Amino acid sequence: MSNHTIAVPVTDLDAATAFYTTAWGVEPHTVTPYYVGFNLDGQEIGLNPNGAAQGMTGTVVYWTTDDLAGKVAEAEAAGGSVVFPVTEVGGGTSLAIVSDPSGNQVGFITQG
Template sequence: MSNHTIVIPAADLEAATAFYRTAWGAEPHTETPYYVGFNLDGQEIGLNPNGERDQMTGPVVYWATDDLAAKVAEVEAAGGTVVRPVTEVGGGTSLALLTDPAGNQVGFITQG
């Protein structure tokens, strides 16, 4: 796994998938109703149809960590605010979404 994943909110997953297939000239490696994933030269970029529900305000970089709860606590102590607490999203993957002091979103992910 790369050390980060970029996730783009995409309410209309079908339209977004078609757009990014063309824009990036690539086929997704994963295509499910809850996530479409592309690997572009080793960079994971995913489309999330539930981005609005997940309170994403735009594309988010999810940084990989081995201890998600500890990382969230560290980031909160550094002035971050939890937007979406640690959530198991399937396949042994969990993530959390926070904002920095200026309101920019940053995510953290772990895969079990």
Template sequence: MTGTSPTQGIKTVLHPVSDLDKAKAVYSALLGVEPQVDGPYYVGFEAAGQHIGLLPGGGPQGLTSPVAYWHVDDIETKLGELTAAGATVKDPANDVGGGRLVATVLDADGNLLGLVQDS
């Protein structure tokens, strides 16, 4: 498909967890690093160029399974391309802090896809 804006790949994966302390121990062991962000509502790890986030109770998004976030240069353009191709916007682009924009869409099979644009 020509004329579409490319992605930078999957760089962020968020995981809903029921016990943040237990999950933090497991992911620390898996990744071999301690979390860079360690709060009661979010724990985030940076490893091998990827960001792995833990969301207690699925976070405000209500996640029930892990979600991969594709990093893009222009989130609004990518949302337009995805909806033109048949995806449905679940959560429109919103600023989650520091100029980072996040959105989610559902593909034709109902799979949740995340998008991230960093300023």
């Protein structure tokens, strides 16, 4: 299992699912209204139809952590800014997005 997830914000989940299924040659392992997940050789890549509403400006890598709130606080203390606060997004998964001092986004995720 990968220690990070790559999330791609999409505006049309059905169209994006069809595109990436063809592009990657792999069927999704998870299909929900809020997330479609693919596993490419052990790498989790997901399509997020709510990405724009969560402040995503492009593809975000989510690093897995056991202490989501603590990791976000550490990132803030290191000069980051919270873009999307710690939020439970479904299926026992919580995540947050922080931007670095240059505006690049990094995500943190915990799965229950």
